[in-house]
Amino acid sequence: MIRYLVKNNLKIMGRSMTNILLFVIAPLTVIAVLSSAFSALMESYQGVDGFRVGYRAAESGMSQAVVSGLKTVTSAQNITLVEYDEGDPKQLVRDDDLGGFVVLDGDNYTVYVNEDKGTEAQMLTYTLHAFFENMGTPSGATAESGERIQTVTTDYMPAIDSTDYYGIIEINYFGWCAVICSAGLFISEKKYKIGKKLRVTRLNELQLYLAKFLPSVLVVCCGVGLAAVFCTLIFGVHFGNLLWTSLIVIMSVMAAVAFGLMIYAFFDSMIITVILVFAIVWIWGFLGGSFETYMYSGFSQSVQEFSPLYHINRCLVELSCMGKSDYIGSALIYSGSMCVGCSASAVLAGVLRRRGRA
Amino acid sequence: MATILKTNDLTKKYGSKVVVDNLNIEIEEGEIFGLLGPNGAGKSTTMNMICDLVRPTLGNVEFLGKDFRKNRRELIGYLGYIPQELAIHGNLKAWENVELFTSLYGIKGATLKERIDEALSYVGLSEKKNDYARTFSGGMKRRLNIACAIGHHPKMLIFDEPTVGIDPQSRNFILERIKESNKNGATVIYTSHYMEEVEAICTRIAIMDNGKIIATGTSEELKKMVVEDTSSITLEEVFLTLTGKKLRDY
Numbered sequence: 378m379i380r381y382l383v384k385n386n387l388k389i390m391g392r393s394m395t396n397i398l399l400f401v402i403a404p405l406t407v408i409a410v411l412s413s414a415f416s417a418l419m420e421s422y423q424g425v426d427g428f429r430v431g432y433r434a435a436e437s438g439m440s441q442a443v444v445s446g447l448k449t450v451t452s453a454q455n456i457t458l459v460e461y462d463e464g465d466p467k468q469l470v471r472d473d474d475l476g477g478f479v480v481l482d483g484d485n486y487t488v489y490v491n492e493d494k495g496t497e498a499q500m501l502t503y504t505l506h507a508f509f510e511n512m513g514t515p516s517g518a519t520a521e522s523g524e525r526i527q528t529v530t531t532d533y534m535p536a537i538d539s540t541d542y543y544g545i546i547e548i549n550y551f552g553w554c555a556v557i558c559s560a561g562l563f564i565s566e567k568k569y570k571i572g573k574k575l576r577v578t579r580l581n582e583l584q585l586y587l588a589k590f591l592p593s594v595l596v597v598c599c600g601v602g603l604a605a606v607f608c609t610l611i612f613g614v615h616f617g618n619l620l621w622t623s624l625i626v627i628m629s630v631m632a633a634v635a636f637g638l639m640i641y642a643f644f645d646s647m648i649i650t651v652i653l654v655f656a657i658v659w660i661w662g663f664l665g666g667s668f669e670t671y672m673y674s675g676f677s678q679s680v681q682e683f684s685p686l687y688h689i690n691r692c693l694v695e696l697s698c699m700g701k702s703d704y705i706g707s708a709l710i711y712s713g714s715m716c717v718g719c720s721a722s723a724v725l726a727g728v729l730r731r732r733g734r735a
Numbered sequence: 736m737a738t739i740l741k742t743n744d745l746t747k748k749y750g751s752k753v754v755v756d757n758l759n760i761e762i763e764e765g766e767i768f769g770l771l772g773p774n775g776a777g778k779s780t781t782m783n784m785i786c787d788l789v790r791p792t793l794g795n796v797e798f799l800g801k802d803f804r805k806n807r808r809e810l811i812g813y814l815g816y817i818p819q820e821l822a823i824h825g826n827l828k829a830w831e832n833v834e835l836f837t838s839l840y841g842i843k844g845a846t847l848k849e850r851i852d853e854a855l856s857y858v859g860l861s862e863k864k865n866d867y868a869r870t871f872s873g874g875m876k877r878r879l880n881i882a883c884a885i886g887h888h889p890k891m892l893i894f895d896e897p898t899v900g901i902d903p904q905s906r907n908f909i910l911e912r913i914k915e916s917n918k919n920g921a922t923v924i925y926t927s928h929y930m931e932e933v934e935a936i937c938t939r940i941a942i943m944d945n946g947k948i949i950a951t952g953t954s955e956e957l958k959k960m961v962v963e964d965t966s967s968i969t970l971e972e973v974f975l976t977l978t979g980k981k982l983r984d985y
Binding site for chain 1: 786787788790808811814816818820821822823825827831834836838839840841843847883884
């Protein structure tokens with residue numbers, strides 16, 4: 378029964394110039410501005426020409442042959458090993474501006490890294506791990522942390538340039554402003570009391586909800602898809618695995634639409650809905666790397682992970698530059714849960730509002 | 736004739752304020768029933784309760800011999816509601832508006848297309864079916880509003896002030912169409928503040944004030960309640976005599 382209602386709501390949304398401006402033109406403009414503004418910052422992420430690492434082999438430690446082999450491997454990565462017989466490794470890292478320090482002792486090695494040099498730390502731990510894995514000894518790395526020194530355990534992510542990063546991120550961000558897509562329909566329905574007339578039909582609250590949800594998702598997905606195509610053609614943005622990327626973007630749009638419709642169902646005011654949705658999405662975007670990249674974020678990991686945009690952004694970025702991501706699951710679960718939870722809340726709010734009015 | 740709609744002690748209270756007070760009306764099949772009353776008399780609340788937009792505090796509405804609330808899904812398709820507001824989408828074409836509302840009663844495919852053409856032809860908008868509703872004049876929008884409510888062939892049409900703010904030609908056209916719908920078998924409930932309209936088309940009129948029906952009958956019967964010589968009095972004068980001349984500021 379709602380087929381024709383969905384079709385006509387789709388026409389109302391599709392004929393709105395605001396939707397084309399918001400979901401196609403606006404992301405392209407913001408991508409151009411942000412990728413240009415942050416290109417130098419993003420280059421610093423990949424711009425490590427070479428660095429020095431201190432090392433000390435304990436007397437009972439490895440043979441000179443192993444140390445010599447390690448030197449060969451590290452020099453191939455532009456890492457220069459410098460021997461220090463004495464001194465506190467943490468102090469040496471700080472004072473001598475080293476990229477890190479390795480203590481080789483028996484079957485173990487300990488890595489000290491400088492937290493101000495994240496890229497160097499990742500390169501060093503990755504190189505050491507690869508070297509000793511191939512040798513079969515020693516058994517692994519021992520973590521040690523201090524005030525400014527810690528062992529880096531994060532995955533090493535290849536560099537991503539600012540155009541790719543913001544190309545992906547901003548399209549997703551604007552997708553989260555999906556509620557604007559149905560604003561014209563809501564305003565029209567309220568102004569002309571169309572909602573009242575719709576209630577003198579066989580439609581129930583779930584059908585009324587779906588009649589808005591489905592066309593909104595379709596319109597926003599089309600807008601976002603067009604923006605992605607233009608981004609690829611104009612800026613040369615790489616989206617990585619298209620299947621996963623598309624699935625995550627569609628789920629993200631569904632969550633965004635459900636979230637917007639839920640807020641509207643709660644407050645029954647388009648102005649309040651727009652203000653609230655934009656404010657909340659801005660905060661999520663701020664935490665999730667939509668403006669400042671999440672790699673350089675000053676927020677703790679747990680705060681970042683509170684934002685659904687962080688999971689989705691990180692997943693899309695990693696799919697683009699690595700072809701895989703550990704965040705696919707969390708992005709899909711977060712989006713799916715939001716979609717179901719917000720939809721159920723919106724329908725429930727509609728039922729309660731209807732009873733309240735009655 | 737059979738009773739198509741009946742209200743049984745229909746009451747609506749908002750807090751301590753009684754808006755509709757033990758309303759008992761019976762509407763016969765084939766009638767054009769006029770509901771008159773000053774602002775705040777309870778007409779709209781009564782209409783809303785009949786359409787199940789507002790839940791009664793007490794009492795119930797029987798439609799086609801069944802409790803309307805309990806059999807809503809079955810009975811709602813026999814009802815056509817034309818609200819006072821122009822409940823149409825400006826960004827849809829005329830035929831799309833009719834399609835949207837008619838389809839909500841389960842009509843689809845070729846039947847739906849036929850009903851759209853029929854409804855638009857009925858309100859004289861066939862030539863404008865591909866024009867956007869936003870480009871229509873006030874009178875055309877009113878007619879389109881009616882077309883959106885008749886496509887599913889309801890047994891009862893509820894008109895809530897359908898001629899507000901339109902020119903005499905459009906008003907005359909709408910009144911003629913209401914009479915024709917009635918001749919074709921539809922029962923009509925009609926509210927308006929234009930007494931001459933009500934007098935011209937309604938077969939029975941109820942005057943409502945303070946939530947109660949204070950008089951019911953044909954135009955002649957209502958006039959006789961006030962004076963013997965009915966030719967010397969208008970329905971408006973009867974209305975003012977029965978409801979008083981005091982302003983109703985609600």
